[in-house]
Amino acid sequence: MFSRGGDEPFFLPLQFQVPLPYWIVVDSVPNIYHLVELKDTFHRYVVLITTRESARILEINVGSVTRQLWTQRPELRKRIGREWTKMHYQKHARGRSRGFIKEMIKILNKLMSETGYTHLILAGHPSITSEIKDNFPKQLLSKLIDLVPLSGTEETSDIVKATISRFIREEEKESQDTAELLSQEMHTGGLAVAGAENCLKVLKENRADTLVILKTNFSSRGWSCSDCGFTDFDKQSPSICPTCKGLALRKFDIKEEMVRLAEHIGANIEFVSKSEALKRLGGFGCLLRYRLPEEYA
């Protein structure tokens, strides 16, 4: 819940289907660390859940189904025995099923590319999900996380339960890969910086492409001068700024400040649960978009 009094009052309650820690902060800026972590861990994926006769495409965002994107339930079965013999039905169903799969893939492909979704899970009977996968074009295969066996008729809440752990595992793997990349770039003099001070600097300069944070970082505080921008860490904040003698000094939580700056400039943020490499780099790192001329030296 975000709340503010004064001349421009503000009140925003938000509800999620996944747990958040109990946490109260009073500050001059919104405290968004846990929300951003939640976004990285649970941010949206698409599930195509299907049987041979029906299909649904769901968007799952922060642990709940936010949108049913598409649904198809032909009235095929009702016609059995009324107009057709069983054999006729089976022959027709097989041909129809192939057409149905093609149609599903076409719709899914259009949807995924137009809306920028990057993660997809296929759910249903293994025989049909593997058949769908075999017919996937390259661009869908690259977004596919996993096949999950389900009957295809489950309630949406059960579909979330059955698929979310696969998504979280994939998300953590991607975060690990980013931490690896960061470590490589650091050791080869590539486009990266590490440590709280350097990261805050490149975030302020709008040069960070991706901020990588170790989740287990201890919360530590820094302070900065609102007049000249002088920043210092892990020290008692003085009463006046040592560089400009200004009085407008602000204390901040380092993790919170970094996440806020990263969101502000639209940088990617990856939270990593465990990484020895990232730990050695001080628990914070940034992949950069470009280097400053003096840094080439």
Ligand SMILES: [Zn+2]
């Ligand atoms: Zn100052």
